[in-house]
Amino acid sequence: MLRSPFHALFATLVGAQLGYPRVAEKRQPQATRAVVGLMLATSFAEAARVRGTPRAVALLGSAGAVGFAAELVGTATGRPFGRYSYSDRLGWRLGGVPLAAAAAWAMMARPAWTVGGLLTSRRITRVAASSAALCAWDVFLDPRMVRDGYWEWAAGGRYEGVPASNYAGWLLTGTILFAAWSALDGEAAAGKDDDGALALYVWTCAGETLANAVVWRRPRVALAGGAAMSALALPALLARRRGARP
Numbered sequence: 074m075l076r077s078p079f080h081a082l083f084a085t086l087v088g089a090q091l092g093y094p095r096v097a098e099k100r101q102p103q104a105t106r107a108v109v110g111l112m113l114a115t116s117f118a119e120a121a122r123v124r125g126t127p128r129a130v131a132l133l134g135s136a137g138a139v140g141f142a143a144e145l146v147g148t149a150t151g152r153p154f155g156r157y158s159y160s161d162r163l164g165w166r167l168g169g170v171p172l173a174a175a176a177a178w179a180m181m182a183r184p185a186w187t188v189g190g191l192l193t194s195r196r197i198t199r200v201a202a203s204s205a206a207l208c209a210w211d212v213f214l215d216p217r218m219v220r221d222g223y224w225e226w227a228a229g230g231r232y233e234g235v236p237a238s239n240y241a242g243w244l245l246t247g248t249i250l251f252a253a254w255s256a257l258d259g260e261a262a263a264g265k266d267d268d269g270a271l272a273l274y275v276w277t278c279a280g281e282t283l284a285n286a287v288v289w290r291r292p293r294v295a296l297a298g299g300a301a302m303s304a305l306a307l308p309a310l311l312a313r314r315r316g317a318r319p
Contacts, residue, residue, distance in 0.1 A: 079122050079269050082115040090280060094288045101221065102162040109173050112273075113180040119269040120183050128257070132186075133179040135253050140178025143246040144170040154242035156227035163223055178250070181210050184277070185247070186254055187270035191309040196255045202305070203254075204247030206274065209301035211243050213281040216294045233294060271313060278302035 089108055096104045113133075120129035147154040148169045163171035189203030216233035218224055230236035282299035285291045 077118070077122055079115065079118040082111065082118050083269065083272070086111050086115050087276065087280075094284070102164075102223075105162075105221070105223070106164055106173055109176050109180065113176045116180045116183045116270070116273060119273070122269070123266045124258070131257055132254060133183065135257065136182035136250055137175035137179035139250040139253065140182075140246060141170060141172075141175035143242070143249075144174045147242065151227075152242075153238070153245045155230075155236045155238035157224055157239075158227070159224045160222055162221070177214075181207055182250060182254070184270045184274035185210065186251060186258070187267045188274050188305050188309045189251070190267070191271065191312040192305065200248060200251040200255055203251045204244050206302075206305045207247040207250075208240055208243040209298075209305055210274075210277065211240065212301040213277070213285070213294065213298035215239060216291070216298075217289075220289075232297070233291075265313075265316075268313070271309060274302070275306050275310065278306045 086108070089111055093104060093108060117129055117133055120132055124132065143153065145168045146152065148158060151157075159166065159169060159171055159174075163173045165172050185206035186199075186203045188206040189199045189201075192202045193199050215235045219226070219234045226234060226236055226239075228236065230239070278299065281302075282295050285295035285298065
């Protein structure tokens with residue numbers, strides 16, 4: 074039995090992602106936006122269940138705002154990510170940046186923050202670990218979006234058309250984002266109540282690895298993304314199993 078809105082949304086999200094490869098090419102932009110919206114709803118439902126609705130709004134809202142601001146600066150100046158631009162495939166844009174970009178930052182932040190909290194108990198190191206967990210997610214995300222024409226890098230890049238500067242930008246933006254969360258979330262520790270957020274991160278790691286290896290036929294992305302996310306997901310799972318953090 075599905076015990077909460079989060080469980081129902083998570084099950085729906087998994088089903089939608091499993092069915093995505095069967096979507097006709099002309100419908101993929103709509104399907105992509107739908108999956109982003111569904112994951113945002115799932116992440117919000119998990120945060121609201123554990124932290125309460127007001128704090129969930131503050132946390133995910135701040136993540137979306139910080140991420141969107143970084144994207145506005147990035148597309149205008151080339152910093153901190155490098156020179157890139159969005160197509161119109163993600164829908165409505167403001168300042169050249171799709172509103173869906175804010176949703177993407179918000180949906181990823183809570184799972185990454187939970188992973189960081191399972192890896193370390195100190196605020197400053199949790200910010201760093203969470204930023205690394207967020208950046209590792211993008212090792213899967215950026216190659217997919219570039220391949221499907223959602224954005225492009227002016228000078229390309231050695232990793233699937235993505236430059237190394239992109240990941241430096243993600244680490245910087247993640248550090249700013251999670252420094253804010255460290256103040257908003259206070260001393261809240263990651264534990265059994267955060268299993269839903271951890272499940273989102275682990276599912277993304279496993280699902281993207283399998284999809285890139287088997288469905289998209291991109292072994293390089295499967296290997297790189299799987300290694301990056303697993304390096305954080307597996308220790309977080311072990312820490313959760315022990316029931317204690319270092």
